Amino acid sequence: MRVTPFVLPLAAQALVAPRPHMKRLSSQRPAAALEDYCPPLPEAFEAQAALTADGAAEAYKASLDDPSGFWASEADRYHWQTPFDRSNVYSANFKRSAGPIAARWFEDGATNIAYNCLDRQVEAGLGDKLCFIAERNDEGETSPLQPETYTYAEALEETKKLAAALRARGVKKGDRVALFMPMVPELAIAMLACARIGAVHTVVFGGFSRDSLASRIASAGATCVIAADGVRRGGKVIDLWGIAKDALASARDQGTPVAGGAVILRRLDDAAYPEPQLAADEAWWHNVVTSTDGSDVEWMAAEDPLFILYTSGSTGAPKGIVHATGGYMVGAGHSFRTVFDAPVRADDVWFCTADCGWITGHTYVAYGPLLNGATQIVFEGVPSWPDAGRLWRIVDQHKVTHLYTAPTAIRALMRSGDDPVTSTSRASLKLLGSVGEPINPEAWRWYREVVGDDRCPVADTWWQTETGVIQIAPTMASGAGPHKPGAAMTPVAGCVPALLDAATGAEIPAVIGEEAKGLLVLKQPWPSMARTCWGDHERFENTYFSYDGYYLTGDGARRDADGHYWITGRVDDVVVVSGHNIGTAEVESALVAHPAVAEAALVGVPHDVKGSALYAFVTLTQDAEGQAGDELAKELKLRARADVAAFASPDTFHWAPTGLPKTRSGKIMRRILRKIAAEGADVSGLGDTSTLADPGIVDELIASHAGAS
Numbered sequence: 001m002r003v004t005p006f007v008l009p010l011a012a013q014a015l016v017a018p019r020p021h022m023k024r025l026s027s028q029r030p031a032a033a034l035e036d037y038c039p040p041l042p043e044a045f046e047a048q049a050a051l052t053a054d055g056a057a058e059a060y061k062a063s064l065d066d067p068s069g070f071w072a073s074e075a076d077r078y079h080w081q082t083p084f085d086r087s088n089v090y091s092a093n094f095k096r097s098a099g100p101i102a103a104r105w106f107e108d109g110a111t112n113i114a115y116n117c118l119d120r121q122v123e124a125g126l127g128d129k130l131c132f133i134a135e136r137n138d139e140g141e142t143s144p145l146q147p148e149t150y151t152y153a154e155a156l157e158e159t160k161k162l163a164a165a166l167r168a169r170g171v172k173k174g175d176r177v178a179l180f181m182p183m184v185p186e187l188a189i190a191m192l193a194c195a196r197i198g199a200v201h202t203v204v205f206g207g208f209s210r211d212s213l214a215s216r217i218a219s220a221g222a223t224c225v226i227a228a229d230g231v232r233r234g235g236k237v238i239d240l241w242g243i244a245k246d247a248l249a250s251a252r253d254q255g256t257p258v259a260g261g262a263v264i265l266r267r268l269d270d271a272a273y274p275e276p277q278l279a280a281d282e283a284w285w286h287n288v289v290t291s292t293d294g295s296d297v298e299w300m301a302a303e304d305p306l307f308i309l310y311t312s313g314s315t316g317a318p319k320g321i322v323h324a325t326g327g328y329m330v331g332a333g334h335s336f337r338t339v340f341d342a343p344v345r346a347d348d349v350w351f352c353t354a355d356c357g358w359i360t361g362h363t364y365v366a367y368g369p370l371l372n373g374a375t376q377i378v379f380e381g382v383p384s385w386p387d388a389g390r391l392w393r394i395v396d397q398h399k400v401t402h403l404y405t406a407p408t409a410i411r412a413l414m415r416s417g418d419d420p421v422t423s424t425s426r427a428s429l430k431l432l433g434s435v436g437e438p439i440n441p442e443a444w445r446w447y448r449e450v451v452g453d454d455r456c457p458v459a460d461t462w463w464q465t466e467t468g469v470i471q472i473a474p475t476m477a478s479g480a481g482p483h484k485p486g487a488a489m490t491p492v493a494g495c496v497p498a499l500l501d502a503a504t505g506a507e508i509p510a511v512i513g514e515e516a517k518g519l520l521v522l523k524q525p526w527p528s529m530a531r532t533c534w535g536d537h538e539r540f541e542n543t544y545f546s547y548d549g550y551y552l553t554g555d556g557a558r559r560d561a562d563g564h565y566w567i568t569g570r571v572d573d574v575v576v577v578s579g580h581n582i583g584t585a586e587v588e589s590a591l592v593a594h595p596a597v598a599e600a601a602l603v604g605v606p607h608d609v610k611g612s613a614l615y616a617f618v619t620l621t622q623d624a625e626g627q628a629g630d631e632l633a634k635e636l637k638l639r640a641r642a643d644v645a646a647f648a649s650p651d652t653f654h655w656a657p658t659g660l661p662k663t664r665s666g667k668i669m670r671r672i673l674r675k676i677a678a679e680g681a682d683v684s685g686l687g688d689t690s691t692l693a694d695p696g697i698v699d700e701l702i703a704s705h706a707g708a709s
């Protein structure tokens, strides 16, 4: 089914129509009060921006009027071994009432994303250009066996060698490979090596526990694991291989043979990590990357899966989000080039602090920058180590021009004051990006004025694992109008957002001058959208397409009178903690597995640095009633860490004396729990509680708030 193009939405009109009431901020601080603070694009940035507001608006309009033509010409930037059918660039169905949900792009085309990231760049003369610059956990640290930089030619060579080594271990097109590594260039190289031979990678963030890794290996049916021995994170050494080895054994116990065994990157030296004994089917990376023989490119159909990335949902186990080769490639390349005003000039240096364990690292470290021939930093450490000046020193040392990080990092660094920032130059910076959660206006302003010296615009970019690339972000175009702190603002090419009334499901018409609030949905198919949940298309349809004709994001949003979008946060049972999506159901089941716990419910509460923190309501079994307190809280935290991940451990435990507030049909009223968690004993305005089976429980919960651990 072909989807009809849509008319230019309000937000796009707003792009070319800056509103007169927005004030221009003088460069002298203190400046306008926060609520009036809406700075324009800084002049220094405007002077060098490649985009113009007219150009951006035209591109946006073209992407809606003629999606096929628009995306076909984007696809033409890449090598296609077999051309795609230009008379059928895409087909899609967003209506369950009309049949299975589907999106197909670049039908009949065959390509390879790794070839387009590396071989194509080398052939175009970029072989000697720096591709990756490693920045380790400790300043000045080097790796015993890995180089500190890779040119495009060197990255290609290493990718080919690893691809050949994977093939020698029996990995072939369509097989899944699980990656469990720190943020080193070799992680991106491992992703590219998989893509080169048509293997589907599934990267698991190095902060996950053995059980989380094992369940992902088993769910994906991985045939091989690529891990690292360990990594220094801040002052600690994390035993990644110890976790991976146990996870491998556990996945095998669950019936997944992992016939290709494991390849392990020797990242640390003997002093930090004594060399472990490896089994027969386990090998050191440096011992297997010996030859490029057998590294021929596997040409992939555009719709062949490129990767699976697990993300938490409101219920059940994490979902394996599947992205397809051709559409993801075209989307990632386009997004990186256009949203950030093409950080690919000869002296541009891109620095995205995200880990490849998340979608941001996939699109804006492994793929987007390479598809565009950019030079980038790959940072293994954390922004706070050894102190709050680390990021800014990296910026100065490598002359970083474009920095992309998360609000949680910005807020944490802001707490250390301006000195660690202002004692560095940061003169190379041109643009600052933000991703992962709503950025509060105070942090936005600090980022722009203190970090960016008011010379660099802030791009607050909204998107998701499922969207593959940025969907809503302010335009970095000369003349596009002021940026609003805290607003992601305008849709990018190909994106048609809308708001649905949460109560009725009806679309709220977009009218200039009228504000609206609702469920954020996307109406038009885009090339890099997720295709399915691995092995469970029904779950994909149920989760994302419950409203006929719309992709449901799971986020709430406000559209202001100018037509600009402000993301207000999740509307489901997912809590975003420090930019990590946490499915409350997953953590609850970890807590309930403890013999003392009868029932548990988790909610998110506002947190100054993390954005949201996890707050657990726990009812104990009769036998364990006397155990409520700090000791048990500690045990339960450890359990959440072990079963899910350290970042999924609740901050607070509220011991619910007699139970949790439930409706007569047995559903926990989380709305009430969220309010009590956030407001404590002074909570008011709990709304309608008439459907509760036992309203007395609410008073007990309020009274017991003070006893939380």
Ligand code: PRX
Residues within 6 Å of the ligand: 311, 358, 359, 360, 434, 435, 436, 437, 438, 439, 460, 461, 462, 463, 464, 465, 466, 488, 553, 554, 555, 567, 569, 570, 576, 579, 580, 581
């Ligand atoms: O709630 C939104 C929030 O992060 C969710 C997506 O998380 P994930 O799939 O892990 O991808 C994170 C990186 C793209 C969204 O549903 N989110 C992401 N970016 C923003 C955001 N919320 C507000 N503003 C943002 N810029």
